[in-house]
Amino acid sequence: SNLRMSPDSVRQRLVPEDEDVPDINNIPDDERAAIDAVIARNKSTLSISTVGWMVSALMVFNYTDFLNVLVYDGRVNRGLLKIGSSLVGVNLLVGVYLVVYLSYIRNKPDWTNHTHPALIPVATLCACVGLVLCTVALWPVWGFLTLPILFTLFMGLVMLATLLPV
DSSP states (O other), X not given: OOOOOOHHHHHHHHSOTTSOOOOGGGOOHHHHXXXXXXXXXXXXXXXXXXXXXXXXXXXXXXXXXXXXXXXXXTTSOHHHHHHXXXXXXXXXXXXXXIIIIIIIISOOSOGGGOSOTTHHHHHHHHHHHHHHHHHHHHHXXXXXXXXXXXXXXXXXXXXXXXXXXX
16 A cells, blocks of 8 residues: 655645635735734844853853953963964954944845855854863863853853844
8 A cells, every 4th residue: 555645635634625724935025024024023032041141151250250260360371371362352353244344334234145255164263273272271270160161151142142232
Protein backbone atom coordinates (compact mmCIF):
# COMPACT_ATOMS: atom_id res chain seq x y z
CA SER A 1 0.00 0.00 0.00
CA ASN A 2 1.13 3.54 -0.70
CA LEU A 3 1.40 5.52 2.57
CA ARG A 4 2.27 8.85 0.97
CA MET A 5 -0.41 11.50 1.09
CA SER A 6 -0.68 14.42 -1.22
CA PRO A 7 -0.56 17.92 0.29
CA ASP A 8 -4.12 18.53 -0.89
CA SER A 9 -5.45 15.53 1.00
CA VAL A 10 -3.65 16.65 4.17
CA ARG A 11 -5.02 20.18 3.74
CA GLN A 12 -8.55 18.80 3.30
CA ARG A 13 -8.23 16.81 6.51
CA LEU A 14 -6.93 19.80 8.50
CA VAL A 15 -9.14 22.56 7.08
CA PRO A 16 -12.87 21.99 6.76
CA GLU A 17 -14.23 22.81 3.33
CA ASP A 18 -16.72 25.37 4.58
CA GLU A 19 -14.02 27.63 6.06
CA ASP A 20 -12.47 30.40 4.00
CA VAL A 21 -8.69 30.32 4.58
CA PRO A 22 -6.97 33.60 3.66
CA ASP A 23 -3.87 33.47 1.50
CA ILE A 24 -1.19 35.34 3.43
CA ASN A 25 0.88 35.80 0.28
CA ASN A 26 -1.81 37.88 -1.43
CA ILE A 27 -2.59 40.53 1.18
CA PRO A 28 -3.21 44.03 -0.21
CA ASP A 29 -0.50 46.58 0.45
CA ASP A 30 -2.61 48.74 2.79
CA GLU A 31 -3.48 45.73 4.96
CA ARG A 32 0.15 44.57 4.99
CA ALA A 33 1.26 48.07 6.07
CA ALA A 34 -1.29 48.01 8.90
CA ILE A 35 -0.08 44.58 10.05
CA ASP A 36 3.55 45.72 9.91
CA ALA A 37 2.68 48.82 11.95
CA VAL A 38 1.02 46.72 14.67
CA ILE A 39 3.98 44.34 14.77
CA ALA A 40 6.47 47.23 14.98
CA ARG A 41 4.47 48.93 17.74
CA ASN A 42 4.21 45.75 19.80
CA LYS A 43 7.85 44.75 19.34
CA SER A 44 9.54 45.40 22.64
CA THR A 45 13.13 44.47 23.40
CA LEU A 46 12.56 44.68 27.15
CA SER A 47 11.91 41.20 28.48
CA ILE A 48 12.56 39.16 31.60
CA SER A 49 15.71 37.66 30.10
CA THR A 50 17.03 41.11 29.12
CA VAL A 51 16.52 42.46 32.62
CA GLY A 52 17.91 39.24 34.12
CA TRP A 53 21.15 39.44 32.16
CA MET A 54 21.63 43.12 32.99
CA VAL A 55 20.96 42.58 36.70
CA SER A 56 23.29 39.57 36.70
CA ALA A 57 26.01 41.59 34.99
CA LEU A 58 25.66 44.40 37.54
CA MET A 59 25.86 41.92 40.39
CA VAL A 60 28.94 40.22 38.93
CA PHE A 61 30.57 43.59 38.24
CA ASN A 62 29.95 44.67 41.84
CA TYR A 63 30.72 41.36 43.57
CA THR A 64 34.00 40.75 41.70
CA ASP A 65 35.12 44.38 42.10
CA PHE A 66 35.83 44.20 38.39
CA LEU A 67 36.97 47.78 37.78
CA ASN A 68 39.42 47.81 40.69
CA VAL A 69 40.85 44.45 39.59
CA LEU A 70 41.39 45.75 36.05
CA VAL A 71 43.10 48.91 37.25
CA TYR A 72 45.02 47.93 40.38
CA ASP A 73 45.49 44.15 40.69
CA GLY A 74 49.09 43.09 40.04
CA ARG A 75 48.11 39.57 38.96
CA VAL A 76 46.52 40.83 35.75
CA ASN A 77 48.66 40.40 32.65
CA ARG A 78 48.44 44.00 31.41
CA GLY A 79 50.01 43.39 27.99
CA LEU A 80 47.51 40.69 27.02
CA LEU A 81 44.66 42.71 28.51
CA LYS A 82 45.56 45.78 26.42
CA ILE A 83 45.83 43.76 23.20
CA GLY A 84 42.62 41.85 23.93
CA SER A 85 40.72 45.02 24.82
CA SER A 86 41.98 46.69 21.64
CA LEU A 87 40.73 43.79 19.53
CA VAL A 88 37.32 43.90 21.22
CA GLY A 89 37.37 47.67 20.56
CA VAL A 90 37.95 47.01 16.84
CA ASN A 91 34.89 44.75 16.91
CA LEU A 92 32.81 47.50 18.52
CA LEU A 93 34.03 50.11 16.03
CA VAL A 94 33.05 47.88 13.10
CA GLY A 95 29.62 47.43 14.68
CA VAL A 96 29.17 51.17 15.15
CA TYR A 97 30.25 51.78 11.56
CA LEU A 98 27.84 49.22 10.14
CA VAL A 99 24.83 49.97 12.32
CA VAL A 100 25.07 53.67 13.16
CA TYR A 101 27.07 55.22 10.32
CA LEU A 102 25.67 53.24 7.39
CA SER A 103 22.11 52.98 8.72
CA TYR A 104 21.53 56.45 10.12
CA ILE A 105 24.12 58.84 8.75
CA ARG A 106 24.36 57.43 5.21
CA ASN A 107 20.70 56.30 5.35
CA LYS A 108 21.32 52.77 4.09
CA PRO A 109 18.93 50.58 6.08
CA ASP A 110 20.22 47.39 4.46
CA TRP A 111 23.79 47.68 5.72
CA THR A 112 24.39 43.95 5.18
CA ASN A 113 24.96 44.72 1.49
CA HIS A 114 27.78 47.14 2.19
CA THR A 115 30.85 47.64 0.05
CA HIS A 116 33.25 46.00 2.52
CA PRO A 117 32.21 42.33 2.80
CA ALA A 118 35.32 41.41 4.83
CA LEU A 119 34.32 43.62 7.78
CA ILE A 120 32.05 41.11 9.52
CA PRO A 121 34.54 38.20 9.46
CA VAL A 122 37.36 40.52 10.58
CA ALA A 123 35.23 41.86 13.43
CA THR A 124 34.29 38.31 14.46
CA LEU A 125 37.92 37.20 14.46
CA CYS A 126 38.97 40.26 16.46
CA ALA A 127 36.24 39.63 19.04
CA CYS A 128 37.14 35.94 19.45
CA VAL A 129 40.89 36.53 19.75
CA GLY A 130 40.27 39.51 22.05
CA LEU A 131 38.05 37.43 24.32
CA VAL A 132 40.69 34.68 24.55
CA LEU A 133 43.42 37.21 25.34
CA CYS A 134 41.31 38.94 27.99
CA THR A 135 40.49 35.56 29.54
CA VAL A 136 44.17 34.60 29.69
CA ALA A 137 45.06 38.04 31.11
CA LEU A 138 42.47 37.78 33.91
CA TRP A 139 42.90 34.04 34.63
CA PRO A 140 45.41 34.56 37.49
CA VAL A 141 42.79 36.58 39.39
CA TRP A 142 39.65 34.41 39.16
CA GLY A 143 40.86 31.11 37.67
CA PHE A 144 38.10 28.99 36.17
CA LEU A 145 35.51 31.63 37.13
CA THR A 146 37.01 34.03 34.57
CA LEU A 147 34.93 32.59 31.71
CA PRO A 148 31.53 32.84 33.45
CA ILE A 149 32.41 36.31 34.77
CA LEU A 150 33.38 37.63 31.33
CA PHE A 151 30.43 35.90 29.64
CA THR A 152 27.94 37.39 32.11
CA LEU A 153 29.40 40.87 31.69
CA PHE A 154 29.35 40.45 27.90
CA MET A 155 25.71 39.33 27.88
CA GLY A 156 24.76 42.23 30.14
CA LEU A 157 26.32 44.66 27.67
CA VAL A 158 24.65 42.97 24.70
CA MET A 159 21.26 43.19 26.41
CA LEU A 160 21.89 46.85 27.25
CA ALA A 161 22.71 47.48 23.58
CA THR A 162 19.36 45.97 22.53
CA LEU A 163 17.59 48.69 24.51
CA LEU A 164 19.29 51.52 22.62
CA PRO A 165 16.94 53.34 20.24
CA VAL A 166 18.34 52.12 16.95
